[in-house]
Amino acid sequence: MSRFDQHISELSKAIELNPRHAEAYSNRGNAYEAKGHYDLAIADFNKALEINPEYTKVYCNRGVAYAKKGQHDQAIADFNKALEINPRHGKAYYNRGVAYTKKGKYDLAISDFSKALEINPGDTEVYNSRGAACRAKGQYDLAISDYSKALEINPSYGKAYYNRGNAYTEKGQYDLAIADYNKALKIKPRFAEAYCNRGVTYYHMGEYDKAWEDVRKAQSLGLQVPADFLKDLRKASGRER
Numbered sequence: 001m002s003r004f005d006q007h008i009s010e011l012s013k014a015i016e017l018n019p020r021h022a023e024a025y026s027n028r029g030n031a032y033e034a035k036g037h038y039d040l041a042i043a044d045f046n047k048a049l050e051i052n053p054e055y056t057k058v059y060c061n062r063g064v065a066y067a068k069k070g071q072h073d074q075a076i077a078d079f080n081k082a083l084e085i086n087p088r089h090g091k092a093y094y095n096r097g098v099a100y101t102k103k104g105k106y107d108l109a110i111s112d113f114s115k116a117l118e119i120n121p122g123d124t125e126v127y128n129s130r131g132a133a134c135r136a137k138g139q140y141d142l143a144i145s146d147y148s149k150a151l152e153i154n155p156s157y158g159k160a161y162y163n164r165g166n167a168y169t170e171k172g173q174y175d176l177a178i179a180d181y182n183k184a185l186k187i188k189p190r191f192a193e194a195y196c197n198r199g200v201t202y203y204h205m206g207e208y209d210k211a212w213e214d215v216r217k218a219q220s221l222g223l224q225v226p227a228d229f230l231k232d233l234r235k236a237s238g239r240e241r
Helices: 002-016 022-033 036-049 056-067 072-085 090-102 107-120 124-134 140-152 157-173 172-187 192-204 207-218 229-238
Strands: none
Touching: 002 022, 002 192, 022 036, 022 056, 036 056, 056 072, 056 090, 072 090, 090 107, 090 124, 107 124, 124 140, 124 157, 140 157, 157 192, 172 192, 192 207, 192 229, 207 229
């Protein structure tokens, strides 16, 4: 029995003893969500909110479950409700920003991430996510600034090195991009996407042998390298692999 299964079993017993135990429903919902059972999680969050309609954390958690199902409008409605109850709920701003990003509403996302950072100025994940929204808008310097701030707070944040590397590549600053991918891979040696994107950067630099080496490494880690890139690399390098 996994840790989550054991937790679910214990919480189910607590609910049997007290069917009005909102926190037990909330916690069991969290355990179901952790196992990827989003419908069961949402059912438990619904029950917790029937018992306590002002349970801010549960609106936020149910919103995350909806978002993981791809139901971003329902997620945003729950984050709105959480913020209506508690306008200083930083996680609700963050999660709503993530949902807006998924919907391509980058200005709204950036606004929410900025509000989250006013409340929790040391949250590296929010800087990383705001950077991603800026990058999606083509605002590479703003994105790089956010990734750099995340790394200032946590120098071991491999994802921020990777994302900053992507922004540098898109700006054509290939040497800086390679340096960031190298740092990301030092932190996470099996980071397939970093190998792939470093390979793309080497391709742009005309270093085709290094590009192929990174492509092979990414593929060995299970990543499906985009077919269009492989076609371009074969044509430019004059070789198959």
